[in-house]
Amino acid sequence: MAGTKEINIPVMNPDDPYAMPAAMPSSADREPRSFDLGAFTKPTSKQDDWRFTPVERLEEFLDSFEPSGRTVVSVTNIDGTAIDGGIVQISHVARDVAPSGTVSRPSDRAAAVEWNVGHESTVVTLKGGTEQPVLVSVQGGGFDLDSLHLVIVAEPGVTSDVVVEHHGDARLAEGVEIIVGENAHVSTTFVQEWGKGSKHVGNQRIHVGANATLRHSMVTLGGEVVRIRIDQDFGGPQGKLSMLGIYFVEPGAHIEHRTMVVHNQPDCTSRVIYKGALDGRKAHSTWVGNALIRPCASGTDSYELNRNLVLTHGAVADSEPNLEIENGDIVGAGHASSVGRFDDEQLFYLQSRGIPEMEARKLVVRGFFGDLVEQIAIPAISEHLMNVIDRRLARGESEAMQAVLEDK
Numbered sequence: 125m126a127g128t129k130e131i132n133i134p135v136m137n138p139d140d141p142y143a144m145p146a147a148m149p150s151s152a153d154r155e156p157r158s159f160d161l162g163a164f165t166k167p168t169s170k171q172d173d174w175r176f177t178p179v180e181r182l183e184e185f186l187d188s189f190e191p192s193g194r195t196v197v198s199v200t201n202i203d204g205t206a207i208d209g210g211i212v213q214i215s216h217v218a219r220d221v222a223p224s225g226t227v228s229r230p231s232d233r234a235a236a237v238e239w240n241v242g243h244e245s246t247v248v249t250l251k252g253g254t255e256q257p258v259l260v261s262v263q264g265g266g267f268d269l270d271s272l273h274l275v276i277v278a279e280p281g282v283t284s285d286v287v288v289e290h291h292g293d294a295r296l297a298e299g300v301e302i303i304v305g306e307n308a309h310v311s312t313t314f315v316q317e318w319g320k321g322s323k324h325v326g327n328q329r330i331h332v333g334a335n336a337t338l339r340h341s342m343v344t345l346g347g348e349v350v351r352i353r354i355d356q357d358f359g360g361p362q363g364k365l366s367m368l369g370i371y372f373v374e375p376g377a378h379i380e381h382r383t384m385v386v387h388n389q390p391d392c393t394s395r396v397i398y399k400g401a402l403d404g405r406k407a408h409s410t411w412v413g414n415a416l417i418r419p420c421a422s423g424t425d426s427y428e429l430n431r432n433l434v435l436t437h438g439a440v441a442d443s444e445p446n447l448e449i450e451n452g453d454i455v456g457a458g459h460a461s462s463v464g465r466f467d468d469e470q471l472f473y474l475q476s477r478g479i480p481e482m483e484a485r486k487l488v489v490r491g492f493f494g495d496l497v498e499q500i501a502i503p504a505i506s507e508h509l510m511n512v513i514d515r516r517l518a519r520g521e522s523e524a525m526q527a528v529l530e531d532k
Contacts, residue, residue: 194265334360
């Protein structure tokens with residue numbers, strides 16, 4: 125797409141790598157960026173980008189496969205009515221036909237596999253402001269391997285909301301490209317609510333234009349293994365990016381999110397806030413947040429935050445923020461992360477006021493996620509998200525009681 129620029133991570137001079145610090149490669153982004161599968165080695169747990177990932181549980185996504193074609197994609201207004209084709213245009217193009225393939229390149233082997241095994245991309249083009257959110261529904265077609273490539277394009281000046289919901293059973297390799305034109309103001313909300321046993325490996329690549337705003341929300345509430353990497357850059361000054369994330373991890377599940385924010389234009393702002401709750405034995409979450417401030421990005425204002433609430437023993441949360449600053453002329457840059465157990469004192473206080481334990485647990489978790497749900501600001505899905513979390517908590521309580529009875 126005209127005006128879209130590649131993320132261009134500096135490459136060091138092998139003859140004199142320290143001649144200029146800004147010419148050194150990013151230590152948080154060592155992998156190549158390429159459409160060529162051969163550019164990537166087979167991942168192992170010894171590689172930094174995969175050391176938190178149960179690679180053995182995702183091996184099927186790391187080599188070429190024949191997609192089943194059973195994943196069903198539909199696009200409507202969020203209330204289920206037909207969209208206005210003059211405002212939201214839906215098209216299907218060959219995988220290598222613009223705007224498909226115009227936002228950076230795959231950044232790991234799984235993303236390169238997704239690109240190479242598919243043949244077609246679904247393109248959602250926002251040509252004007254929408255009165256209600258656009259809903260892209262992705263229905264899994266079973267446990268046969270499949271791939272999906274989705275491109276969301278917001279033309280210059282557009283104001284709109286897009287919700288992408290994933291349901292059903294699936295083993296899905298997914299690629300997403302988001303192009304936000306100049307002066308556009310867009311929100312995209314991705315909901316993963318997969319059935320048990322489902323696997324989802326995703327790569328999202330985002331380009332935010334000059335003076336544009338994107339609120340990007342990621343909500344992961346189901347799936348046996350989910351690994352989503354998000355790469356982003358700016359196309360001009362005064363761009364604003366907000367990345368919000370909510371995840372709830374059940375026993376035995378692995379949920380992983382990786383964000384890479386590249387400040388490559390002056391006077392841009394980014395905020396990354398992810399929160400997760402883990403409930404059950406061998407529940408495992410990973411959040412890795414990377415922010416790179418390039419030498420040309422004066423006036424940058426960047427911050428990333430991750431909070432994890434461990435509800436039961438036997439759950440593990442990995443949290444790793446990374447920040448690289450190659451320009452001293454910035455407004456601010458920072459990061460923080462934490463992993464904490466469920467607060468027994470809060471629970472005791474609520475129970476002492478006559479609230480049953482299960483309801484008290486729900487209240488604490490709702491309070492933990494509440495500010496992010498408000499920021500997502502899509503009324504049609506906000507309460508649904510909380511209700512899903514309530515049901516998962518209740519299910520976890522029932523399974524825990526059953527385990528105790530079986531031990532006896």
